[in-house]
Amino acid sequence: MSILNTYIPFIEFMGKSLGSDAEIILYDAKKSQVAYVYNARNEEVSVGSPMPSIEKRFLEQGIYENESAIINYRAFSADHSKLRSSTYFIKDEERELAGIVTINFKVDELIELRSLINRLINGTETTEQAEDYYESFDLSFEDLMHKTIQEVMNKIEVPPERMSTEEKIELIRALDEKGLFLLKGSVAELSKVMNASETSIYRYISKL
Numbered sequence: 001m002s003i004l005n006t007y008i009p010f011i012e013f014m015g016k017s018l019g020s021d022a023e024i025i026l027y028d029a030k031k032s033q034v035a036y037v038y039n040a041r042n043e044e045v046s047v048g049s050p051m052p053s054i055e056k057r058f059l060e061q062g063i064y065e066n067e068s069a070i071i072n073y074r075a076f077s078a079d080h081s082k083l084r085s086s087t088y089f090i091k092d093e094e095r096e097l098a099g100i101v102t103i104n105f106k107v108d109e110l111i112e113l114r115s116l117i118n119r120l121i122n123g124t125e126t127t128e129q130a131e132d133y134y135e136s137f138d139l140s141f142e143d144l145m146h147k148t149i150q151e152v153m154n155k156i157e158v159p160p161e162r163m164s165t166e167e168k169i170e171l172i173r174a175l176d177e178k179g180l181f182l183l184k185g186s187v188a189e190l191s192k193v194m195n196a197s198e199t200s201i202y203r204y205i206s207k208l
Contacts, residue, residue, distance in 0.1 A: 003092055004028060004035050004099045011038050011101065018105065027051050027100040029059060029090075035099065041077055041106070055087065055100055057188070063199050064089035064097050071206050074181035075104070082108050145189055148180050153193065160194040168194070172204040181205065 004026060011024050015038035018024075025045065026036040032051040040046065051059075054075065058064060069088045077083055083104045090099040152174045153160075158167060171194075180186050187205075191198045 003090065007090065007099070007101060008036050011036065014103070015039050018103070021106040021109075023104040023106075025102050025104070027055060027102070029097045029099050032056065032059070041081070041104065051100075055102060057198075058087065058089075058100070059097070061198060063202075064091075067199060067202075070202050073187065073202060073205060074176075074179075077104065077106070081106050082111060145180065145186050148175065148178050149186075149190060149193055152178065160196075163194075168196075169204050169207055172201070173208055176205065176208055 007026060011026055015022060015024050020039065022039060023041045023045075024038040025034060025040075027033065028035040034045060034047055034049045034051070036047065037045055058070065063070065067089070069086065071086045073085050073087075075083045075085050084107050085102060085104045087103075088101045089097060090101065092098045152171060155174075156163075156167070156171055160168075163171065175181065175186075175190070180190075187198050187201045191201050194201070
């Protein structure tokens with residue numbers, strides 16, 4: 001039995017425990033393709049289908065060499081559902097990467113619930129906030145990402161290279177509250193702006 005097959009019973013256990021909002025995918029790192037999927041949210045995700053870009057980026061950048069997992073990053077599914085995702089790197093006895101397990105948890109309803117709770121606590125949202133929200137929907141994902149990063153950077157007024165660790169975490173927190181990390185590619189873009197590795201950005205996100 002291959003090392004990847006030994007993970008399938010545990011993936012099924014996790015899938016049943018997490019419920020229908022969780023999709024769990026096992027990837028073969030050698031073949032860069034899906035080896036097993038539990039509760040697929042997209043018909044295109046099946047055994048043998050290619051590994052998506054974000055997991056490929058983890059491989060290309062060698063993140064698995066220093067990290068055992070990437071926890072709680074944000075992503076969009078193919079149907080634009082908002083996801084909270086976590087990826088675990090499977091290594092063989094020789095410490096070579098054999099596979100990847102990614103859990104994608106659909107959080108649209110939780111975000112709506114959070115918004116409802118915020119309205120109940122803080123009152124009706126202001127017109128200014130509503131205008132910003134709808135204006136953002138007129139932008140492409142890429143434009144929205146750049147616009148959000150620039151707005152938050154302008155408010156902090158400290159160049160990235162002079163930020164303390166605490167200031168960087170606060171920057172990440174402010175961007176997270178604006179939903180930046182729900183956009184795929186946002187971590188890569190932010191790493192360029194902050195002149196930091198993507199691994200560092202994920203580490204800051206995990207501290208929120």
